[in-house]
Amino acid sequence: MPASPTATHEHIKDVNTRYHDAAAEEYDAKWGIDFGEVGQRQVRLKLVKALGGLKGRCFGDALEIGSGTGYFSLNLVQLGAIERLTATDISPGMLQRLAATAEALGIEGVTTVETEAEVLPFEDESFDLVLGHAVLHHIPDLDRAFAEFRRVLRPGGMIAFAGEPSRYGDRLAALPKRAGLALAPAWRRAIGAHVRSTPEHEQSEGHSLEGEVDVHAFAPADLRRLLKNAGFEQRRVGGEELLSNAWGWGLRTVESSAEPESISFGWRRFAFNSYIALQKVDTKVLEPHLPAELFYNLLVSARKPA
Numbered sequence: 001m002p003a004s005p006t007a008t009h010e011h012i013k014d015v016n017t018r019y020h021d022a023a024a025e026e027y028d029a030k031w032g033i034d035f036g037e038v039g040q041r042q043v044r045l046k047l048v049k050a051l052g053g054l055k056g057r058c059f060g061d062a063l064e065i066g067s068g069t070g071y072f073s074l075n076l077v078q079l080g081a082i083e084r085l086t087a088t089d090i091s092p093g094m095l096q097r098l099a100a101t102a103e104a105l106g107i108e109g110v111t112t113v114e115t116e117a118e119v120l121p122f123e124d125e126s127f128d129l130v131l132g133h134a135v136l137h138h139i140p141d142l143d144r145a146f147a148e149f150r151r152v153l154r155p156g157g158m159i160a161f162a163g164e165p166s167r168y169g170d171r172l173a174a175l176p177k178r179a180g181l182a183l184a185p186a187w188r189r190a191i192g193a194h195v196r197s198t199p200e201h202e203q204s205e206g207h208s209l210e211g212e213v214d215v216h217a218f219a220p221a222d223l224r225r226l227l228k229n230a231g232f233e234q235r236r237v238g239g240e241e242l243l244s245n246a247w248g249w250g251l252r253t254v255e256s257s258a259e260p261e262s263i264s265f266g267w268r269r270f271a272f273n274s275y276i277a278l279q280k281v282d283t284k285v286l287e288p289h290l291p292a293e294l295f296y297n298l299l300v301s302a303r304k305p306a
């Protein structure tokens with residue numbers, strides 16, 4: 001459920017800060033975030049799809065918006081696609097996790113700055129890349145945010161965002177979630193998993209805010225308009241993940257009904273491999289041929305005129 005249409009911008013930002021602060025500690029485990037080879041391969045694929053290619057390109061100064069625990073940007077630094085990273089977020093809890101992960105992985109050149117996306121505390125023309133993953137749909141005033149992205153970019157700099165929910169995909173995801181709920185008891189019996197004693201949505205106080213943090217689901221035309229109004233050129237909007245996402249939501253729904261320790265390694269391996277196999281079908285067969293609006297996630301990129 002999205003935020004109420006009458007919610008003020010300040011309320012939405014306050015709820016996002018509190019929700020993500022409460023979620024920060026368990027965030028990586030909940031979403032299966034990986035900072036090794038698997039995570040790096042996933043984010044590289046996303047950046048390649050967003051930009052339409054990467055070809056060994058390295059961005060000197062990158063600014064991440066809503067960086068959370070660092071899934072997108074820390075993996076890109078490890079891959080050598082980013083040299084110096086400024087990671088920003090409205091939630092200090094998320095940034096603390098990101099900084100701890102960067103330190104544990106021995107990643108250098110990372111600065112964290114607590115800020116909202118609509119007012120960025122950086123000089124004009126400070127960055128070569130402004131990027132983000134799964135963040136635009138939380139930002140109340142996107143026209144203002146995109147104007148800020150353009151302002152802080154150097155001439156010729158790029159923006160790249162991935163993981164944004166499409167309007168149609170958001171509705172589509174409701175089906176596997178419903179199917180997962182219906183099948184969960186039979187699935188637990190089949191793999192010998194135990195029913196979860198505390199439902200996931202009751203595990204942290206922040207979960208009561210879950211329905212209020214999302215503000216938008218996009219049609220590709222909405223994103224094209226934002227890019228155009230902010231004065232970007234070489235505008236690209238694409239879609240990714242259809243089969244893999246539907247399957248992924250089904251898997252997540254059944255798995256969240258069981259005590260995590262009672263889910264066998266064999267099942268987890270099957271779930272991961274089947275997801276990756278479907279992602280390959282999406283990437284090779286469906287994404288090049290179907291319209292962007294059909295997919296669950298949208299990707300955006302554009303260039304600031306030189």
Ligand SMILES: C[S@@+](CC[C@H](N)C(=O)[O-])C[C@H]1O[C@@H](n2cnc3c(N)ncnc32)[C@H](O)[C@@H]1O
Nearest residue numbers: 016020066067068071090091116117133134138
């Ligand atoms: C769904 S999480 C994604 C985190 C991370 N990018 C990832 O993919 O794992 C969204 C992030 O955006 C941040 N956020 C929400 N509203 C924001 C705003 N107005 N300005 C900046 N960050 C915001 C949240 O605190 C959260 O860390």
